[in-house]
Amino acid sequence: xxxxxLVLALLLAAGPAAAGDVMIHVGHNKLDxxxxxxxxxxxxxxHNMDKMPGGHTIVSExxxxxxxxxxxxxxxxxxxxxxxxxxxxxxxxxxxKATVTVE
Ligand SMILES: [Cu+2]
Numbered sequence: 001x002x003x004x005x006l007v008l009a010l011l012l013a014a015g016p017a018a019a020g021d022v023m024i025h026v027g028h029n030k031l032d033x034x035x036x037x038x039x040x041x042x043x044x045x046x047h048n049m050d051k052m053p054g055g056h057t058i059v060s061e062x063x064x065x066x067x068x069x070x071x072x073x074x075x076x077x078x079x080x081x082x083x084x085x086x087x088x089x090x091x092x093x094x095x096x097k098a099t100v101t102v103e
Pocket of ligand 1: 029052093
């Protein structure tokens, strides 16, 4: 009984990583996956996997969204409330692009 409650407490402590959230891995010249589809209200987490002097910065094509510079293992999360297509690239690697489709 006591063990079961502990397990439940640990599950709750794992936090509100909502079911619809997706992760995009950030690397040198790479956003992976390059295309993700989510529902309005879901979040996308950009997770930097590579060490880069000055960090990796995620920017939207229209310039409206911008992460802080992400150090190695740094994460940036954005919640998308409006349906649409959002294109991103890595500031330091402009050819590394990703598209977030919000339904
Ligand atoms: Cu890099």
